[in-house]
Amino acid sequence: MNFENNLAFAQALDQADPIRDLRQDFLFPQQNGKPFIYLCGNSLGLQPKAAREVLDEQLNNWQNFAVEGWFEGETPWMFYHKELKKLMAPIVGASAAEVCPMNTLTVNLHLLMVSFYRPTASRFKIIMEAGAFPSDQYAIESQVRFHGFDPATAIIEVAPREGEYTLRIEDITAAITESGDEIALVLFGGVNYFTGQWFDMEAITKAGHAAGAVVGFDLAHAAGNVPLQLHDWGIDFACWCSYKYQNSGPGGISGIFVHEKHFSDTTLNRFAGWWGYQEQQRFKMEKGFVPEAGADGWQVSCTQVMPMALYYASLQSFKKAGFIAPLRNKSKTLTSYLFIIINEVNKALGEEQYKIITPLTQADRGAQVSIIAKQKGNEVFEQLIVNNVLGDWREPNVIRLSPVPLYNSYEDVFTTGTLLLDISKKLLK
Structure with a gap:
């Protein structure tokens, strides 16, 4: 697939996603009246709406x-x-x-x-x-x-x-x-x-x-x-x-x-x-x-x-969802898109500020993408949270982002990349 780093492309992928409605089964944490883009399912998954029932x-x-x-x-x-x-x-x-x-x-x-x-x-x-x-x-x-x-x-x-x-x-x-x-x-x-x-x-x-x-x-x-x-x-x-x-x-x-x-x-x-x-x-x-x-x-x-x-x-x-196969298909595409987005951020910054340490080959990875932040990683991570993107921080310099196919969208990935670039430009002047 030839990925494009724009909102219309991400939204088109979401529209074509056969399991997109599963997102409605989950409750997203909110901040300032807006739901988080939640990319921390590798640490704790979201609450299913059915849980209370x-x-x-x-x-x-x-x-x-x-x-x-x-x-x-x-x-x-x-x-x-x-x-x-x-x-x-x-x-x-x-x-x-x-x-x-x-x-x-x-x-x-x-x-x-x-x-x-x-x-x-x-x-x-x-x-x-x-x-x-x-x-x-x-x-x-x-x-x-x-x-x-x-x-x-x-x-x-x-x-x-x-x-x-x-x-x-x-x-x-x-x-x-x-x-x-x-x-x-x-x-x-x-x-x-x-x-x-x-x-x-x-x-x-x-x-x-x-x-x-x-x-x-x-x-x-x-x-x-x-x-x-x-x-x-x-x-x-x-x-x-x-x-x-x-x-x-x-x-x-x-x-x-x-x-x-x-x-x-x-x-x-x-x-x-x-x-x-x-x-x-x-x-x-x-x-x-x-x-x-x-x-x-x-x-x-x-x-x-x-x-x-x-x-x-x-x-x-x-x-x-039909158990794992449909989820796996979406997961591979989500992480591939996230790879492209992160590389686009590095390209716009003119250097490899974010080094991906998760395997490039789809068969060697799951839903998690780990990146080493070359500079001010913790500050970048905190600013992502301020801007309603919740991933996971691991010392000394790794940000883990996990687009989970049950509830994450391609628009989530695109928006995260946009915010990551904006935050990096401000912090890394």
Whole structure:
């Protein structure tokens, strides 16, 4: 597509957008009586209009049924998670049996590592991306120490080459192969939170399995953002938060994936809880943990009804969209347009004031575009907020902008570029 840096072109793209009406499903924050151009869905998604309705429904159930709400009403809480499983599965490319909404992301990461990080004296290392989100770093460090190993020797971090910002897949697979006999677990993010790079998850999984390791992913920035095929890629386990691209609200419920090939493995360790016990026998309160079939067997505590209701509300928009494929098509065009707009800003300024560090190739990125501001980045970012554009700032000099296909428009991208140029001309005189 030949993009044009003008309002009429952006509006024409919006008019031709087959999922443009989904924008009406969301509430935008406002400032001075005007809605923000919201480009921070990679950090916290917007509130779906349906959120209040579904939350009120469950509050009414609590009011009207009290404890009997676990078994009464149109959506008994005992089985409420099953309504979400059917909607979650297409988003990550899994069967409903392989996914489950529960807990929060880092809690689930720990629970899954209990099962899938099983180090031995000779095979104990974990390979991960350098600069992963701190939660992953801390969780992995603590798990390594819990098993009696030193993080300095047990954790292998793969970093970009000197002068580069993103990882090359050949460097990742080479690192896995090089230490293959010592690696117990390959644990990567699906999309890097800082650069927005989408890793070749299928290639990483193949390399990890060829080395004899278990392979898992933190999909915090991938689930609901990029098309995933967790089952077909043979990934062993994964977990994600749902409050970024899946709009379930601050601190919203997390999700897990466990490949069905592990369902019958009775040797897996678990930190068990009663909600993971066999559903039909759960209330007999018997000793001896017998897990429910599938991913549900990793549950610990009972259903978190209110957070699940908020997640359910957002998943309705994915269902209306046709799940990931239509969203992905729009996302690729939105980010390509944003690339063009940023380059046009640099051209007008006569220098590369804003360096894009997100991969240029569409297959290597999701909805996020990260830029390094050469000068006065924080001041530029603050002025964008003053002018009703809300992105995300990362120290020391990176602005993250994420046009989310569910609710962002091409006009949003064009207007952001116009404001970025105006602000830069004023601040960088």
